[in-house]
Amino acid sequence: MKRRTIETIAYGQPMDMGGFPIRQALPSSKADMLDPFLLLHHANIKVAENVDVKNAGVGPHPHRGFSPVTFIFKGGVHHRDSRGNSHIVYEGGTQWMNAGMGVIHSERPPEDIHALGGTQELIQLWINTPAANKMDAPAYIPVTKEDTPVVNDEDGLTNIQVVAGELNGVKGSIVPQTPINMFTIRMKKGGTYFIPFAASHNAFIYALEGTVLINEKEELPAFYMASFNKDGEGVQITAAADSILLMGTGEPLNEPVVSHGPFVMNNQTQLLEAFRDYQMGKMGVLIEE
Template structure:
């Protein structure tokens, strides 16, 4: 088997409006469906409005069931509250990983103090599907701060990789993903190179947040592009033509039927309807923001 995976497809992150929040979404799109077990990727970059309290900005209370919404904070911070009583702020370099399980209501607002840090928010949100056997487990929330995130460096010191979930070169990520998943945030200085060994059975992609990178076995890719790989190699080699930030993700495919409607991702339409009913009946809890 080749040491380098081939490039299967390249996806541009089109701009979409999610309510009044503009986000970029490389997948799913008209060009590509989900990348099992990854359901969706959003890239948000906004200046927080300073003409209203931060508790009225961002994303207000909304439900989820059946998957894990994961937020990688690149700039600024996020204040998370949910119907299970979790209440935390995670700043740039940190990650919020929530197993929605049988159902949870949460909000994601800018934190107090964000204007002292420039008032900008940039983050990625990746939805990771849960297998049918674990969709109705109790929800769980994990706040991983930058200082608690393990880092792997390249030999030349030009690449710094945060290991959030999974394993990289013997370093284990702290997040207990419920299926085999690797998520890394890599920051390249110009000229930096790094090889990411990945399980051949995993589906894998990278997303170029900013900068320009060259992929071994592929081509040159600029910001706002997701590169999806085939399952024909032992890993992915990346070299940076300029300072760059890249999300690297791989996961064991679930190969299960998906029925989805908005914030609910289940296996049958009946289960989606049950999720809607349970949310309306308050079975996912209630979030009252103070």
């Protein structure tokens, strides 16, 4: 299979997001979006010991029209929402939510976060929803590390969690609304692996730790995201150091995107309707307990 070449490499710019230090690799100065991927935030937060976890993290806020997906690399996240879901997912797990017509949720540290080391490291990725499904009923899909299928290389140097989609015949636990592959990849120095995917997909790799070589020549260090040209059917990844990566590939929707804050729709009227419906209580009420 022909290897894809890199189109851009973007740095995850440090920024403040409502009082939380995060890195934003998408959107960047090099790309507004990578259809269907809209936003990538990488957070590595130390939870203060003197703060009640019920007041830590991110409080209730609404979403409509896309899937906010949280990949948990350290600690855990307690998700609560206006549909009655209350669930904790720990390190190695994923919280996938299709916001659909609208939902209010919060993302707090779990009660035992300090027993786990007091650190939350996670990536939140926003994935666009097709126009035909933006007003579907919301769905919350928690998947633990134990319930996430894994692909291991024969040399033991590469471990790949198949969160969604498929890799070499192994299918993820989560079935997205459109053709998407999501992998969390852990590689020891010297490990190498070729990841195939559809020629029509857009694709990215974000490095949380370490440094990898793409196609054995271009370096991708920690906190950088590579996106790829549509000129092949896969990517060769080689670890120059022990590394942790998030990789996504997806079929572009090729639909108009109009977004503001927590809502992603197809036109300005729909966006105004989202704000109106939220203010009228149509996305429900979240009372945290």
